[in-house]
Amino acid sequence: MITINSGFKGHIETSDMYKAAYATDASVYRELPLGVAYPRSEEDLVALMHWANHENSPLIPRGGGTSLAGQCVGNGLVIDTSRYMNRILSIDKERGVAMVEPGVIRDVLNRELVEHNLMFGPETSTSNRATLGGMVGNNSSGSNSIVYGVTRENLVALTCVLSDGSVTRFHKDWEPDPKSPLQQAIATWADGFASNELNAQLIEENFPKKSIHRRNTGYALDDFLEFGCLARLLCGSEGSLALITSVECKLQPSPPPYDSLHLFHFDSLEKALLAVPHVMKHKVHSCELMDDVILDCTRQHPEFAKDLKLLESHPKAVLMVSCRGQNQEEALTLGREINEQIKTLTYAEPYYEDSSIIQRLWNLRKAGLGLLANLPGKARAVAVIEDTAVDVNDLPEYIRAFQKIMSDFRQRSVYYAHAGAGELHLRPILDLDNEEDRIAFKKIAQASATLIKQYRGSLSGEHGDGRVRAPFLKEMVGGKCYQMMVDLKQ
Secondary structure (H helix, E strand, C coil): CCCCCCCCCCEEECCHHHHHHCCCCCCCCCCCCCEEEECCCHHHHHHHHHHHHHHCCCEEEECCCCCCCCCCCCCCEEEECCCCCCCEEEEECCCCEEEECCCCEHHHHHHHHHHHCEECCCECCCCCCCEHHHHHHHCCCECCHHHHCCHHHHEEEEEEECCCCCEEEECCCCCCCCCCHHHHHHHHHHHHHHHCHHHHHHHHHHCCCCCCCCCCCCCCHHHHHHHCCHHHHHCCCCCCCCEEEEEEEECEECCCCEEEEEEEEECCHHHHHHHHHHHCCCCCCEEEEEEHHHHHHHHHCCCCHHHHHHCCCCCCEEEEEEEEECCHHHHHHHHHHHHHHHCCCCCECCEECCHHHHHHHHHHHHCHHHHHHHCCCCCEECCCEEEEECCHHHHHHHHHHHHHHHHHCCCCEEEEEEHHHCEEEEEEEECCCCHHHHHHHHHHHHHHHHHHHHCCCECCCCCCCHHHHHHHHHHHHCHHHHHHHHHHHC
16 A cells, blocks of 8 residues: 555555556566556645655656656656646647646647647657657657757756655756755756866767767766756656656647658668668658568558558668658659669669558558567567667668677667668567577677767667666766766766
8 A cells, every 4th residue: 555645636556457567668677566656736746756755765757658678667656647647738839839748648739739730849659659758758759850859859848846846847047946955956066067177078078979869878968068958958867857747848830741752672771771871961851761570570460561562572671761842843852862862772762642651651660660579489679779879971880880799699680760860779689588588688788888889879869778778878978977977866
């Protein structure tokens, strides 16, 4: 039995059924929590924070449970805001800002914004169930981040409950509450951190390259030095610094009305990756990669198998490039210009303008990781190194080095990528019921971390560190930068 104070209006579930349901997310991890709390308001979140302090118990904020690195798996009390705290509080059309509770689902928000010709830009493959609170926690991005940026770049403010139970609204010009010693300490840390020139030097030398706009390695200290905004710093902190009660996000105009989706076919993965830097010289809306392993999985799926007829023969890799414009000719001209530059690498370049066909193809791409469950046998494409990001120009060389690692482990991998952003969802195929494969899981994770460091890449581009990558943070950013993160948390 978990008892919160009498002012708590939500409810708590502690049955074995609920614990089992919340013991995992979309990762390979599983641990039974104490229970599940369903708060109804900011006041409920404050009450939960006071309970956690009194009981010395962890709180685990959870959105849609779509996280792939075990962020919301643990032995504490899970907080699920999606059941009750799911209201759109306001839409300011003139300012282009929406205020929502953390449990609002991304696609639900965008449906409400259609009539205003506005949208929240970042679009994850799980956008029909991912919550805004979870997207902030992970600094989510998605297939169109090369146009709209990541969640951090689309934040105006976050209202949060801090560990002392105080509530504050973090934004660019935030001032601490003089009655909260913790807020005063945060302000002191922020001023001291930003004014320390050594911090800037160490971060410049050790953090991922700034040319990689999907950087989710630890706390975003590099971003804080550049923008000085604590709301942006909290984005990507995976619920480890505060509980979010509301999100104020920037809204973007609806995309240009005319769309042509170009499917560039390649007879090797290497040629597809060589094409990416040429594609990214143009203002495309998205540039996504799927390999033949994922495409083959669709053949066993009744909903998606028919869409394979839209492809030509059996490509080893496909780049899906969205070209948009204010009119049909503008969109098609962009596609033709790209084709002219990479035609020596491709063997087929079909394109589609029909919006229903385009939507079918994007649904296929969104379903990609889920379709990997169709692999025959017990081995599965495992989320262990599935979120690395490097500079787009480093992609071909990085993949060659990664393939060498897989060869050394006698493993094969699945390649599924936000190629235009330099982010690759690389998944080795392992049977985690097998002791040798469990050992390989850890060794591959270590080898991948070492490799990504050589390219000054980000071990996580959008899925976050969680349990799977947190052990490598110190190696990725160095001991002194790691201590900066420890100091911030404390």
